[in-house]
Amino acid sequence: MVFPEGVSIDSSTGHVSPETGRYTKRLSELRGIFHDRTALEEAVAVRGDPIVYEVVEYKKEGSDIFFGTTTVEPGVVGNEYYMTRGHFHARRDMAEVYYTQHGSGVLLLKSRAGETAVVEMKRGVCAFIPPDWAHRSINTGKDKLVFVWVGNVAAGHDYGDILEKGMSKRVLLREGVANIVDDA
Numbered sequence: 519m520v521f522p523e524g525v526s527i528d529s530s531t532g533h534v535s536p537e538t539g540r541y542t543k544r545l546s547e548l549r550g551i552f553h554d555r556t557a558l559e560e561a562v563a564v565r566g567d568p569i570v571y572e573v574v575e576y577k578k579e580g581s582d583i584f585f586g587t588t589t590v591e592p593g594v595v596g597n598e599y600y601m602t603r604g605h606f607h608a609r610r611d612m613a614e615v616y617y618t619q620h621g622s623g624v625l626l627l628k629s630r631a632g633e634t635a636v637v638e639m640k641r642g643v644c645a646f647i648p649p650d651w652a653h654r655s656i657n658t659g660k661d662k663l664v665f666v667w668v669g670n671v672a673a674g675h676d677y678g679d680i681l682e683k684g685m686s687k688r689v690l691l692r693e694g695v696a697n698i699v700d701d702a
Contacts, residue, residue, distance in 0.1 A: 520580040529619035532589035532664045534574040539586075542572045543603065545595070550681055551603055553688060553701075557596030568593070570600045571655075577671065585668040588616075590623065590657040597691045599623075604654030604685055606630070608674025614647040614667060616655070621663035624696065628652045628685050636687075636698060639663060652680050656689045658696040 526535045545558065546567045552558045568591065575586035593600040604626070607614070616625060616639070623639040629651050637645040639655065647653045657663035684701045691697075 520578060523578065525576050525585075527587060527619070527666060529664060530662075532572065532574060532587035532619075532662070534576055534587055536576065537574050537586070538577045540572065540574045542569045544568065545570055548601075548603065551601065552595045552598050554596035554598065557598075561595050571602055582671055583668060584671050585666060587619075587664060587666055588655060590621075590655055590663040592621075592657050592660050592662065594691055599656045599658050599689050599691060599696065601656040601689070602654050603677055604652055604680040606650065606652045606676040606679055607669075608676045609670070609672055610650045612670045612673035613649050614653070614669040614673065615644055616647065616653075617644040617666045617668075618642065619664045619666060621657060621661045622659035623655060623657045623663040624689050624698070626654045626656060626685050626687055626689065626698075628680075628687075632686065634686050639665060652685065654680070654685055658689060658691075 544567045546562050571590040573588050577584035618639045625637040625639050625645050627635040686701050687698050688701050689696050
């Protein structure tokens, strides 16, 4: 039998208590994601391979859902904002939600058919990610971007398609503001 439990989430730091897992992604682990490879290598050398984002999860054994937080640090590589890798779900019939708690950014989405969509990430916005849409979170602000995610345990992650083909759009810093452009 699965029993109820309260889980504390700090909206400004992404801290989850209790937590059942976590991982971080450093800049060097995001090779192939950022367009300007030279700027990435220079940033790794100069900044000491900083953490770009951290994922903390809460998974209750025997439950079909799990949730947690993702915290994306502020920063740029060349003129491209810090972002998550982006992924489809391995189970193509599974949706997900992202609820922004702190900071600002963009949720970039791409269907397998090549359609793209953008949802603004700001405090209080809950984004619905339909089944079979890839999604990537991009921090366009000066503070940490913190959001709560909820999904099905069986959804899984497929990072390969996005690593190979990209997201069709990029979010670039130009003249002090975020610009969404076609991926060249």
